[in-house]
Amino acid sequence: MASRRELDDWTALWNEVAQVFSPGAPIDESDLFAGRITQLGDLINAVNQRGHHAIIFGERGVGKTSLANIFTNYVHRPVSRVVAKRINCDGISNFQNLWQRSFAELGIEAHVTASFGPDDIRMTLDSVSANYLPIIVFDEFDRLSSGRTKALLADTIKTLSDHSTSTTIVVVGVANSVSELLAEHASIGRALAEIPMPRMSDDEISEIIDKRAKRLGMSVDADVLRRIVAYSQGLPHYAHLIGLYAFQEAARLKTRNIDKFHLSNAIRSCIDKAQQTIRDSYDRATYSPRSDNLFKQVLLACSLAKVDSQGFFAAADVVQPLSAIMAKHYDIPSFARHLKEFCSTGRGFLLEQTGVKRKFRYRFKDPLMRPFITLQGVASDTIPRAYNP
Ligand SMILES: Nc1ncnc2c1ncn2[C@@H]1O[C@H](COP(=O)(O)OP(=O)(O)O)[C@@H](O)[C@H]1O
Numbered sequence: 069m070a071s072r073r074e075l076d077d078w079t080a081l082w083n084e085v086a087q088v089f090s091p092g093a094p095i096d097e098s099d100l101f102a103g104r105i106t107q108l109g110d111l112i113n114a115v116n117q118r119g120h121h122a123i124i125f126g127e128r129g130v131g132k133t134s135l136a137n138i139f140t141n142y143v144h145r146p147v148s149r150v151v152a153k154r155i156n157c158d159g160i161s162n163f164q165n166l167w168q169r170s171f172a173e174l175g176i177e178a179h180v181t182a183s184f185g186p187d188d189i190r191m192t193l194d195s196v197s198a199n200y201l202p203i204i205v206f207d208e209f210d211r212l213s214s215g216r217t218k219a220l221l222a223d224t225i226k227t228l229s230d231h232s233t234s235t236t237i238v239v240v241g242v243a244n245s246v247s248e249l250l251a252e253h254a255s256i257g258r259a260l261a262e263i264p265m266p267r268m269s270d271d272e273i274s275e276i277i278d279k280r281a282k283r284l285g286m287s288v289d290a291d292v293l294r295r296i297v298a299y300s301q302g303l304p305h306y307a308h309l310i311g312l313y314a315f316q317e318a319a320r321l322k323t324r325n326i327d328k329f330h331l332s333n334a335i336r337s338c339i340d341k342a343q344q345t346i347r348d349s350y351d352r353a354t355y356s357p358r359s360d361n362l363f364k365q366v367l368l369a370c371s372l373a374k375v376d377s378q379g380f381f382a383a384a385d386v387v388q389p390l391s392a393i394m395a396k397h398y399d400i401p402s403f404a405r406h407l408k409e410f411c412s413t414g415r416g417f418l419l420e421q422t423g424v425k426r427k428f429r430y431r432f433k434d435p436l437m438r439p440f441i442t443l444q445g446v447a448s449d450t451i452p453r454a455y456n457p
Pocket residue numbers: 090091092093094095100101102103104127128129130131132133134135276303304305308
């Protein structure tokens with residue numbers, strides 16, 4: 069019989085697993101941050117070059133906030149103290165209250181009046197930057213609803229840059245491009261380092277798992293690691309989600325090595341514990357009173373379709389995976405209606421559509437949806453062999 073102490077060790081390990089895997093929160097500890105070497109370098113350079121600022125943009129969930137949290141740990145200044153603060157934007161933020169909050173966070177006493185403009189911000193920052201080096205991160209910039217606020221912030225960056233003020237501004241948000249995120253007219257030019265955040269590479273996702281295994285004194289079968297990487301599709305959130313449950317399953321069964329049995333149990337937990345919004349939209353998109361409906365299968369086929377660099381696929385790309393799922397040939401007319409419905413309110417706009425009739429291309433609106441559907445297919449054993457990583 070296991071001793072009391074032994075039981076406690078496994079319980080402790082089970083708890084520790086939850087402390088290193090963080091599917092729901094950005095990283096704030098450098099040791100647990102994986103990859104992103106180029107992006108880190110670009111950000112550090114932006115801080116070290118007076119008058120330079122940076123903008124981080126990419127899909128939801130790729131790790132933008134985590135990068136913005138971590139990079140400041142690598143900025144070294146012999147004399148001045150680096151003070152980094154992150155300000156979250158939202159639909160009701162305006163220029164003045166964003167700066168009021170920034171100054172409060174930095175401990176700068178300033179009364180930001182309604183008439184405060186870019187030059188007033190610059191002078192306020194200049195008055196303190198002899199003592200320390202402020203870095204201000206405006207996160208979730210895409211949520212700002214006021215174009216005026218964006219334009220004023222863009223002007224502020226320009227002003228700070230023209231005067232070589234030693235404050236660094238980092239703008240972070242969900243967008244495909246800089247112009248989509250910042251005000252269109254913004255001409256900040258060379259003083260703004262553009263930092264696109266792509267999905268993580270397979271090596272970077274592996275590193276997320278490896279670092280945590282090492283910290284926990286645990287190991288992972290090579291085949292399991294390969295699958296976690298494949299299921300994650302470059303999104304670190306899923307590496308954390310699958311890792312959390314697979315490692316906990318091993319700890320529960322009192323072993324320090326994660327094998328395929330732990331992984332398959334973990335996948336079931338991932339589906340139960342995935343973000344509520346993801347589960348809800350999946351249910352809504354696949355709901356049908358008729359049991360012979362094809363919504364789940366077509367959606368699974370969409371998630372397996374070949375995509376272009378921007379994540380888009382065509383109806384023709386769904387033919388093969390759907391035929392494999394159904395073990396019978398299915399042509400476009402048999403599922404065209406489903407695709408159309410996935411792009412409609414009734415099924416929650418799961419897919420977005422571009423292009424013109426007969427040449428429509430589709431994409432999952434929420435990047436976190438595709439891996440979820442794949443995991444559903446794995447758990448329900450409906451994913452065709454050839455498509456199961
Ligand atoms: N470089 C990284 N190493 C390890 N985990 C990461 C890394 N970047 C992001 N994550 C994890 O991925 C998830 C999404 O990260 P987050 O920074 O919130 O993304 P975004 O701000 O782009 O939406 C979180 O669970 C976070 O812990």
